[in-house]
Amino acid sequence: MSEPAASRFHARFDKALGAYLGLAIGDALGATVEFMRPREILLQYGTHRDIVGGGWLKLARGQVTDDTTMSLALGEALLAGGTEGITRLRDGQDDALVRRIGEAYVAWWRAGPVDCGNTCRRGIQRFLQNGSLSGPPNDGDGGNGAAMRNLPVALATLGDHAAFETLSLAQARLTHHHPLSDAATLGLGELLRGLIAGHDHAALCRRIERWVADEPAFRHTPYRGRATAYVVDTVQTVLHFVSAHDDFEDAVVATVNQGDDADTTGALVGMLAGARCGASRLPWRWVSRLQPATLRAITDQTSGLLALADQLTGVPHG
Ligand code: MN
Ligand code: MN
DSSP states (O other): OOHHHHHHHHHHHHHHHHHHHHHHHHHHHHHTTTTOOHHHHHHHHSSOOSOOOBTTTTBOTTOOOHHHHHHHHHHHHHHHHHHHHHHHHHTTSOOHHHHHHHHHHHHHHHTOOSOOOHHHHHHHHHHHHHOOSOOOOOGGGOBSTTGGGOHHHHHHTTTOHHHHHHHHHHHHHTTOOOHHHHHHHHHHHHHHHHHHTTOOHHHHHHHHHHHHHHOGGGOOSSOOOOOOSBHHHHHHHHHHHHHHOSSHHHHHHHHHTTOSSHHHHHHHHHHHHHHHHOGGGSOHHHHTTSOHHHHHHHHHHHHHHHHHHHHHHTOOOO
């Protein structure tokens, strides 16, 4: 590998790993205050800024929830399906990869996850009963559960936009069939891909401005202060805090202290802010609090998914 190619390779790995670890950090930090109101958080924790577990799920310190573990299940399925699975789906040859992802969600669910959203549960049960890869469009499917777990798709398809779109929507619709869920899944994935390609804070803010001009439902200015699991509230919260704070820690702390679906808004802000700063600049007191198995799974998947993207786009190594 030539020197510029090697430094691009390392920069990309650092940003991709920063995104995945940032997702887990935001999840672990936010889960403690999930479903609380900002005032309740203030009374109980002051400003909540330490990964301590607890919360309504009674988590162990450093434990993550469905936001991270469903992403890991999706990532595993992508690695098992390989480039062939992705290209065959992208080119309309077959949807074996989507079945594989559905099976991975079933296995995840049967293993007894610490939490599981209602729409995710319904979609997984539907797949289990009749192998259906998507429900009909449903007004009730506007939750954030499909958008929260799409990070592995964004990594595995870097450099192949058609594959990114097809695979993002396919994994999303296993559980969520709603135009705003689709738009959030694609839009957040696009922001992430831009950051991994090297966008700085100013470039991110310009991309966000363009996105909300196209998709006014997600306009976050003025911020309404709603951080529920409805995907519109989630995206507005994520866009507000990631554009208001250039610093990873500031962005994630401000997000989770907004409460409500704090693990998911925290995870998505952590994902974007982590890609922006890279893994090497994440606060060590948070990285080191994640459980070793989570750290290892995330690190392994990040290299595997980036290698998949390189195979997909035919980037030579060595
Ligand atoms: Mn969760
Ligand atoms: Mn949540």
